[in-house]
Amino acid sequence: MSEFCPGQRVLCIDGKFHPSVWEYVNEVPIEGQVYRVRFVRSGPEKITGKMGPALALEEISGRLPGCADEVCWIVRRFVPVDIQDTATATREKRTRAKKKVKATPQRTPHPALG
Numbered sequence: 001m002s003e004f005c006p007g008q009r010v011l012c013i014d015g016k017f018h019p020s021v022w023e024y025v026n027e028v029p030i031e032g033q034v035y036r037v038r039f040v041r042s043g044p045e046k047i048t049g050k051m052g053p054a055l056a057l058e059e060i061s062g063r064l065p066g067c068a069d070e071v072c073w074i075v076r077r078f079v080p081v082d083i084q085d086t087a088t089a090t091r092e093k094r095t096r097a098k099k100k101v102k103a104t105p106q107r108t109p110h111p112a113l114g
Helices: 019-023 083-097
Strands: 009-012 034-041 054-057 078-080
Touching: none
Parallel strands: none
Antiparallel strands: 009 034, 009 078, 034 054
């Protein structure tokens, strides 16, 4: 069972995406940004086909081209965040990944549109 649930706030800890992702979406989660879970989907993540639960995010919505499915992101890209203690979650992420979190105040625009 997933540790995530609708309405929960999560921190993106992996904002590195293959360039082909831009064929399907106009924006992606940004490493260091906090998002709210809209729903959790089990099964393969629709863009990359990776197995396991995936999250739909309130701040990044959309449907895949030619498909009724919403864009979801594999859960390994996120950690749960206590709204009161975002700094602690960021420090924990740094410890686990042994690299700095890049905090970006803006969403990443599509390369062709930005």
